[in-house]
Amino acid sequence: MNQTVTRMRKRRITSVELAKLTGFSSATVSRAFSPTASIKKATREAILSAAIEHNYQPSAIARTLHSQRSRLVVIVVNTIANPCEAEELDALVHRLQDRRLVPIILCCAAIEDRMTLMRFASTYHVDEVIIFSDMFSAEDAIRIFDGIRPIMVAVDPVDEPNVDSIEIDGRFAAAEIIEKVVNDGRRRFAYLAGRKSSWIDQKRRDWFATALEAHGLRFEAFGHGDYTYDSGFKEAVLLLRRNGIDALICGNDVMAIGARDAAVRLLGRRIPKDLAIVGQDGISMAGWDCHDLTTLAQDYDVFTDKIIQLIEFDPPEPVTPRRIKLQCFPRWGATA
Numbered sequence: 001m002n003q004t005v006t007r008m009r010k011r012r013i014t015s016v017e018l019a020k021l022t023g024f025s026s027a028t029v030s031r032a033f034s035p036t037a038s039i040k041k042a043t044r045e046a047i048l049s050a051a052i053e054h055n056y057q058p059s060a061i062a063r064t065l066h067s068q069r070s071r072l073v074v075i076v077v078n079t080i081a082n083p084c085e086a087e088e089l090d091a092l093v094h095r096l097q098d099r100r101l102v103p104i105i106l107c108c109a110a111i112e113d114r115m116t117l118m119r120f121a122s123t124y125h126v127d128e129v130i131i132f133s134d135m136f137s138a139e140d141a142i143r144i145f146d147g148i149r150p151i152m153v154a155v156d157p158v159d160e161p162n163v164d165s166i167e168i169d170g171r172f173a174a175a176e177i178i179e180k181v182v183n184d185g186r187r188r189f190a191y192l193a194g195r196k197s198s199w200i201d202q203k204r205r206d207w208f209a210t211a212l213e214a215h216g217l218r219f220e221a222f223g224h225g226d227y228t229y230d231s232g233f234k235e236a237v238l239l240l241r242r243n244g245i246d247a248l249i250c251g252n253d254v255m256a257i258g259a260r261d262a263a264v265r266l267l268g269r270r271i272p273k274d275l276a277i278v279g280q281d282g283i284s285m286a287g288w289d290c291h292d293l294t295t296l297a298q299d300y301d302v303f304t305d306k307i308i309q310l311i312e313f314d315p316p317e318p319v320t321p322r323r324i325k326l327q328c329f330p331r332w333g334a335t336a
Contacts, residue, residue: 018056022047072126073101073311074145076118076133079109082227083254084281085132091304092130099308101128108135118144128311134200138163149321151310155203157323164310164321166303170207170280170328173296177330178211181276184336186247190221190239192232192259194251201251204280204296208249221245225255232258240267246275247336253279253286253295260291260335276336287333294336296328 019026024047031037032047050056073096077085093103106121108114114136122145129141129150138160141150151164158165189212194201205219212218221243225231232255239245240263248263250256256279263269263277271277279286282297306324313322 013054013056015056018047018051018054021054022050070125070127071101072104072124073128073130074104074106074121074126076106076108076129076131076136076141078133078135079107080105082252083283083285084252087283088132088300088303091300092307095304095308099312101311108133115140115144122146130307134198151307153307155200158321161321165323166306166310167323167325168298168328169325170204170296171210173328173330174204174207175211175214177278177294177296177336178208178215180330181247181278181336182215182217184272184276186276187217188243188245189217189219189247189249190223190243190245191219192223192225192235192239192248192250192255194225194227194255196224198251204251205249207296219249225251225258227252227254229254229258231255233262235259236262237266240269240275247278248275249278249280251280253281253283253293255279256293256295256335257286257291260293271335278336282328282331287331292334294333295331297331298326298328302326 013021015026015029019029022029024043028039028043029047031039032044075089075092077089080086080089089105093105096103104121104124104126106117108117111117118136118140126145126148129145129148131138131141131150131152138150138152138158141152142160142162149162149164151166152158152160153166153168155168155170157167191205191208193205209219221239223235223239225235232250235255236248236259239248248256248259250259256277260271260277263275264271269275277293279293279295282295285291286293286295303326306326310322310324
C-alpha cells in the first residue's frame, strides 16, 4: 500500500497577532526587526523572544512592498572557483550581510545564455547590481536592471553616464616591479596569460609591457593558460624549455605558483637566482611560506570599503556618475 507522507508545518502567526500577544503596537513590532530602528533594548528583546516562542517571521516580501526596497544585491562574477574572486566575494558578502543586505551571486563563465540568467535575477526587484565579470557589459546591466545604477569593477575607465565605477589601476605597481627585476639583471621576459578573450588580462599584460618599454625591453615569448595551477605548470615548461627566459610574468597568482613548481621540480631552475616569477592578484595563498610569491596585489579591505560607500551613498537627487580609482601595489616575496 502506497502512503503519502505530508510534512506538517507549524502555523506562523501574523505581525498583528504578535502585537496583540506582546501588547505593543504593530509599528513597534515592525521596528523590533529592523537593526537600525530606534527602539528600547528591553522592548526589542521582549518582542524577539515572543516571536521565537510563537513562530513568527517577518515577511521580506511585505517589507519590500511597503518600503520599495528588497535589500537584495546582485553580484555578477565570472566564477567563484578562482581564489582571487573568491576572496573578494568573501570580504564583500560579509560586509553586505552585516548591513542586512542579501547577496545574489551570479556566475557567468560556464553559462552560454547569460542574458536569460540576468533577466531572471532582475525579476526579484533587486536594489543594487555589482559587476565584476568582463563577460557582462554596463550597457546590458542598465538595460536589464532598469532603474538601477550598476557598479562596475573594471581596469579601464567607464564612460557610461548611468554607471558608477571602481577602476583598478596597476600601471605604477607594474612599473615598480619591472624596475626591480630589471635592476636585478633580468633581460628576457615572458608573459603567461589567462583566458584569451579576457580584456582584464590584456590590460594587465599592457601594464607590464609599457613598463618594459621604458627600459628598452619587451616580452620575448607568450603562453596562454586558463588561470589554473595545471595550466601554469604546463605552459611554464613549454615557455622555459624553448626560450632563454629569465623573468616570467603571470596573469594571476595561481598560474604563477604552478609555473614556480614546474621551474623548480622539472627544470631545476633556482628561484629567483635563475628565474624571477611574478604573479597578479595578491591572494592569501601566494603569501604562504611555501610559495612566498612576488605579486601585483590589491587591498581587498579598501576595495570592499569603496563598494559599500557607493551602495550607501543615497543622494536626494540624481548625481553625476561616481568614479573611484584604486591603485595596486607590489607585494614582495622570494620569487623576484
